[in-house]
Each structure stands twice: as C-alpha cells, then as structure tokens.
Amino acid sequence: MDPDCANPRIHELDAVRGVAVCGILIVDIWQLTDMRAMIEPGTVDPIRHGLTVLVEGRFLPIFAFGFGLSFSLLLDTAAQRIDRPRLVLARRLVGLGILGLIHHVFQPDEALLPYAIAGLVILLPAAGLPRWLLLLAGLVGTIGVAVTLGGGFGLVPGLFLLGLAADRFGLAEDLWDRGWQIAAVFALAVPAAVVAGVWEFRTPYADLWTGSAAPVAGLLGALAYLTGVLLFLRTETGELFAEVLEPMGRMALTNYLSATALILAADPWLGLSDSNRYGILLGLAAAIIAVQALWSYYWLRWFRYGPLEWVWRCVTWWHVVPNRLTRQERRKLAAPYGRGR
Numbered sequence: 001m002d003p004d005c006a007n008p009r010i011h012e013l014d015a016v017r018g019v020a021v022c023g024i025l026i027v028d029i030w031q032l033t034d035m036r037a038m039i040e041p042g043t044v045d046p047i048r049h050g051l052t053v054l055v056e057g058r059f060l061p062i063f064a065f066g067f068g069l070s071f072s073l074l075l076d077t078a079a080q081r082i083d084r085p086r087l088v089l090a091r092r093l094v095g096l097g098i099l100g101l102i103h104h105v106f107q108p109d110e111a112l113l114p115y116a117i118a119g120l121v122i123l124l125p126a127a128g129l130p131r132w133l134l135l136l137a138g139l140v141g142t143i144g145v146a147v148t149l150g151g152g153f154g155l156v157p158g159l160f161l162l163g164l165a166a167d168r169f170g171l172a173e174d175l176w177d178r179g180w181q182i183a184a185v186f187a188l189a190v191p192a193a194v195v196a197g198v199w200e201f202r203t204p205y206a207d208l209w210t211g212s213a214a215p216v217a218g219l220l221g222a223l224a225y226l227t228g229v230l231l232f233l234r235t236e237t238g239e240l241f242a243e244v245l246e247p248m249g250r251m252a253l254t255n256y257l258s259a260t261a262l263i264l265a266a267d268p269w270l271g272l273s274d275s276n277r278y279g280i281l282l283g284l285a286a287a288i289i290a291v292q293a294l295w296s297y298y299w300l301r302w303f304r305y306g307p308l309e310w311v312w313r314c315v316t317w318w319h320v321v322p323n324r325l326t327r328q329e330r331r332k333l334a335a336p337y338g339r340g341r
Contacts, residue, residue: 012176023055026281035276035278045276045278050201066163092300093116099312131165149198190228222340250305252311262291303323306327
C-alpha cells in the first residue's frame with residue numbers, strides 16, 4: 001500500500017510504464033543528438049526506418065493513456081482526503097509544467113510541458129463527465145486526430161481521456177482478472193499492427209509526417225505492446241522481468257529527465273550528432289537502461305518514491321511527504337511479484 005494513497009499500487013501498470021520509458025529512450029537519443037535519418041538525399045537509413053516502425057509513436061501513447069488513468073486514481077484519492085481535490089491535481093499539473101519548462105531548454109521535443117497543458121485545459125475540466133462521454137470523446141479525439149491531423153502530441157488529449165475513462169469503467173480495479181479480455185484485444189491488435197507497420201514502412205520517409213500512416217500504425221503498435229506486456233507479466237518469466245521494469249516505471253519521471261542528461265553527456269564522446277551511427281545509439285540506450293534499472297531497483301529498496309517523484313508529490317499535496325521506508329516495509333519488498341503482492 002502506498003502510504004500517501006488510499007489505494008494499493010497497480011504493479012502491472014508500473015511495469016508497463018517501465019517498458020514505455022525504455023522505448024521512449026531510443027527516440028529521445030536521435031532527437032537530442034539530431035542524428036541523420038538519410039544516408040543520402042532520398043535514401044533513408046534502413047536501421048532508422050526500421051526503428052521508426054518499431055518504436056517511434058508506440059510508447060508515448062502508452063504513457064499518455066497511463067497518465068490519464070493515474071490522474072483518475074489520484075483524483076479519487078484526493079477526494080477521500082480533502083474537500084478540494086481538484087486543487088491537488090491542479091498543483092500536480094503545474095508542478096509537472098515547471099519541470100517540463102526547464103526540461104524544454106535541453107530537450108525541445110520533451111513531453112512534460114504538453115502533458116501539463118493538456119491536463120489543465122482538458123483532463124481536469126473533463127474529470128466530472130459521465131464515463132460513457134469520456135470514452136466517446138477519447139475515441140473521437142484519438143482516432144480522429146490520428147486519421148485527419150497526424151500524430152505526435154496531438155494525440156495526447158484523446159489518450160488522456162481514454163485513460164480517465166478506463167479507470168471510470170473499473171479497469172484498474174480488476175486488471176489482473178481481465179486476462180481473457182486482454183488476450184482477445186492482443187489477438188486483434190497484433191495483426192492490425194503488423195499490417196499498419198508494413199503500410200508505414202512502405203510509405204516514403206519524408207511523407208510520414210504529413211499522412212496518417214505513422215499515427216495509425218503507432219496507435220495500433222502501442223495497443224499491441226500494451227496488451228502483450230500485460231499478458232507477458234502473467235508468466236513466470238514475466239514476473240522476473242517485472243522485478244526490473246516495475247522500479248523503472250515507478251521512477252519514470254526521474255528516469256525520463258536523467259536520460260536527457262546522460263545522453264547529452266555521452267554524445268560528445270560517441271559522436272552521434274549529425275551521424276548515422278545507429279548501432280552506437282542502441283548500445284547507448286542499452287547502457288542507460290542498465291544504469292537506470294539498477295539505480296531504480298536499489299533506490300526503491302530504501303525509499304518510497306524516486307527523487308523527482310518525491311518532490312512532485314510534495315508539491316501535489318503541499319506538504320513534505322515521508323519518503324524513507326521503515327524496516328518493516330523493506331522486508332515486505334521481498335514478497336514475490338504478481339497478484340498477491
């Protein structure tokens with residue numbers, strides 16, 4: 001049980017968030033270092049094109065959906081504790097926006113500031129709407145934008161609303177018991193994602209940012225990844241991976257921002273800027289993931305929240321939140337991952 005929250009953590013969603021952090025990292029590296037997509041005019045680097053189809057636009061939707069769902073959970077918690085729960089969420093979004101504004105100086109394509117703005121303008125006012133209307137608005141906002149306007153951060157408002165609706169329909173409460181439903185969605189999403197991925201791959205690289213191939217393929221890929229990971233976590237092997245992924249997801253904010261510092265520090269030594277050295281990019285991504293996995297795992301042996309997560313939570317609740325784990329709480333961490341944890 002999170003001591004500052006009325007509800008227990010949903011470990012599967014933490015693990016999914018950890019996967020998303022890893023996937024976003026690859027795109028962040030080539031954006032931050034301004035790597036070349038083309039080998040020569042009119043010829044895209046095949047590795048870059050392949051990575052685009054595999055990772056670009058696939059993990060930010062997962063993050064945005066999870067953000068909306070977590071927002072709903074926190075709003076319910078705040079409503080149980082204080083008379084003005086929306087003030088708590090407004091502070092949380094403003095705090096996120098300040099972090100995003102600072103991060104924007106180093107990473108112009110960063111996600112925190114758009115998330116904060118969309119949260120304040122759309123998510124917070126929509127929190128009181130009926131769940132069916134949230135679902136409808138989320139579907140229209142997500143699918144409509146993908147088909148007509150393209151992808152990127154334009155998909156965030158709709159995905160936020162879908163996450164909010166998912167919690168209102170009880171997805172978070174009984175996620176573990178929805179195995180057959182998740183499997184059914186996965187069985188439909190995978191072939192659709194493959195077809196859309198082929199469509200995206202065959203689309204000229206320069207045309208990906210003006211058509212609907214990339215956003216549609218990205219959303220279907222995100223759905224396949226999301227449901228696939230949730231199914232994988234139900235296996236014995238998945239439980240082992242979850243021990244690594246869950247801490248990374250719980251410290252997603254710290255890991256997202258610290259990755260920028262690590263990339264910028266490594267770039268002068270690796271020479272990624274204005275290059276096609278995508279093999280080195282993958283090596284750097286693997287190294288950062290390994291460092292952050294260890295860092296997250298051992299930090300959360302002693303603390304409830306990551307460093308920036310703790311600061312953000314203090315701003316949210318407007319008081320200093322205890323962060324150091326007690327000896328009894330540290331013993332509980334030895335419990336196995338899964339439904340009974």
